[in-house]
Amino acid sequence: MVKVALIGLGSMGRNHYRVLKNLPGFKITALCDIKQTKEYEEPFFNSVDKMLDSADFDAAVIVVPTFLHKEVAIKCLNKGKHLFIEKPVASSVAEANEILKVANEKNARVCVGYIERFNPVVEALKNELEGSEIYSIGITRVGPFPPRIADVGILTDLSVHDIDLIRYITGKEIEETSIFKSQKIHNHYEDNAILSFKLEDEVVASITTNWLTPFRKRTIEVATKDAYYEANLMEQDLTEFSEYQKNNSYVVRKCFVKKEEPLIREHRAFRKFVKSGDRSGLSSIEDSIITLKISSGN
Secondary structure (H helix, E strand, C coil): CEEEEEECCCHHHHHHHHHHHHCCCEEEEEEECCCCCCCCCCCEECCHHHHHHHCCCCEEEECCCHHHHHHHHHHHHHCCCEEEEECCCCCCHHHHHHHHHHHHHHCCCEEEECHHHHCHHHHHHHHHHCCCCEEEEEEEEEEECCCCCCCCCHHHHHHHHHHHHHHHHHCCCEEEEEEEEECCCCCCCCCEEEEEEEEHHHCEEEEEEECEEEEEEEEEEEEECCEEEEEECCCCEEEEEECCCCCCCCEEEEECCCCCCHHHHHHHHHHHHHHHCCCCCCECHHHHHHHHHHHHCC
């Protein structure tokens, strides 16, 4: 059993609460937010310091706004807690390195919540691509503007998912990056971007992302030497197109995907990580730092 504290009960925090509450192997022993908006069975604290002084837990799930990640994470690490930090790990590479330094000093098990790694269609796509020569990968992540996002732009909020996925799916590092962005409706940050990459072995990749589209779309398209794949992350559907013929015909195959909520799968992996140190599938602080460097143009 992993005793866990949940810090941050906004929209995403409530999703974590729902999953942790019902997932075997976890016991929520503390909740923390600046304001309590509903009644909970678990002890509730409006201060991280008070929670750390009073609550008994093994690991903390940090779902506060990004600019608070460093402060909250380091306080928890200094109390010997393992951590799940929602992406991105911090607001900047410098802050992320501070978290990494303390995590290493305390020998803590820390992962960063890139939930799309645990989308079943991503797992199915990775399995299909095993041993294949990848030519290109393109990701589209668009939708209407979410008013709850006020502290970061689309590069930090959305494109970090897909920069991480490009590295995770291909198993290759990004060598060259071009980012084109604009600000159309957001008060302070970019809300429209196209990113282009060259990876190892001359694999090319792209990300199209914005908060300007009236509907949500989440897709991955991968071209390989032998086939072309289309993955729908929202529907968890994967299709392979192959064996192109001279008469413009081709073979279409619906790949099997065992559908399940990604957050459930991610927390199962987190529990295993806390108990055994097996990080399988989970993003590390170092992974998130690479992503932050790329998204910020550093």
